[in-house]
Ligand SMILES: [Fe+2]
């Protein structure tokens with residue numbers, strides 16, 4: 249059970265470690281001041297119908313109530329320890345899982361934790377302004393739920409830094425509050441987390457594509473031989489599922505509304521669609537291309553000795569590592585990666601150990617494709633002959649083997665001039681952004697009302713009706 253009587257709710261018996269508790273209580277006000285500055289704009293007095301974890305057990309972990317976000321019970325929740333757990337892959341396979349940081353892996357582990365931790369506050373910063381233009385109270389509540397949970401994910405990583413990394417861990421925890429998404433001098437660590445999230449279509453795409461990268465990274469870290477990291481990531485994953493739900497259903501509802509308008513008015517020209525105040529499917533495709541390609545970069549280089557190292561050391565596993573049937577060492581295994589040779593994209597086999605980033609990216613792509621297929625069904629059911637597609641893996645990439653090449657969404661290798669001539673058929677243009685933002689100029693806040701450009705969801709949150717007061721503005 250989670251102890252909510254303490255200043256910092258936790259299920260790690262924090263009260264027994266006074267030094268750690270004091271260090272975290274010292275970080276807490278700095279965190280809150282970050283939230284006041286960088287959390288959802290002008291929201292501090294709102295009472296929001298939020299879920300809060302009450303236990304880490306699968307059946308009883310959430311409770312819903314109105315809460316002011318700065319008073320959210322951020323805390324430290326780890327999945328309970330399995331005494332028999334082992335390191336399940338790499339050169340230490342078969343050893344008992346580590347309860348402390350092995351000295352030789354200290355700096356790599358710290359880097360892994362900091363990199364993961366940095367994404368959490370970054371997305372809150374990226375989404376800071378969106379509450380001012382929400383399409384409904386239901387959606388407003390959802391973005392706030394995502395934001396407070398990303399805040400808690402930061403807590404999860406900061407706990408590990410404070411608990412296991414001493415003074416340099418505490419310094420890293422301070423730096424996590426100092427970097428800012430998109431800042432020129434002190435940006436967030438990873439590219440996609442410095443891109444703006446300027447409108448709600450971008451928000452839903454982000455939670456579908458980029459939060460799902462978060463899921464896959466957390467799944468790989470949940471396999472870690474460093475047990476406290478594995479246990480904290482397992483619990484974070486239960487929260488992540490809701491973020492991806494918000495993204496997938498958000499895009500789906502936008503598609504649905506657009507299709508209704510197209511069908512009812514018998515139109516298919518994007519200009520006619522826009523004239524009726526909904527988002528044309530072509531623009532949705534361009535947003536998809538952008539968020540997909542930028543997120544693919546987050547997995548890193550196709551061939552990576554760092555990734556091999558993390559694996560061999562037992563620090564970061566594969567997606568569903570323990571369910572895979574092989575030696576879990578990857579001694580002789582091969583894996584295909586793409587490379588551009590002249591005017592062709594070739595596939596070559598490399599040591600699987602060095603291709604673990606690519607493998608995780610491929611696992612991710614499979615899940616993404618399934619989600620895009622579900623969106624396609626909404627279009628098909630409306631009888632509209634439009635296909636939403638994932639662009640080629642090499643399209644618009646800045647990390648890995650495709651870097652520096654100009655590849656079309658269908659996978660042709662182009663010259664820079666050819667590519668540039670089509671750029672805004674493939675990626676959102678300034679005009680697309682301006683149009684989408686023009687639809688989202690203010691907040692839709694009447695009970696049960698939804699903006700014209702998005703369909704209502706199938707059901708409300710926690711069994712509540714769609715016209716429930718999900719947010720009280722005070
Ligand atoms: Fe997160």
Ligand SMILES: [Fe+2]
Nearest residue numbers: 459462488491
């Ligand atoms: Fe998330």
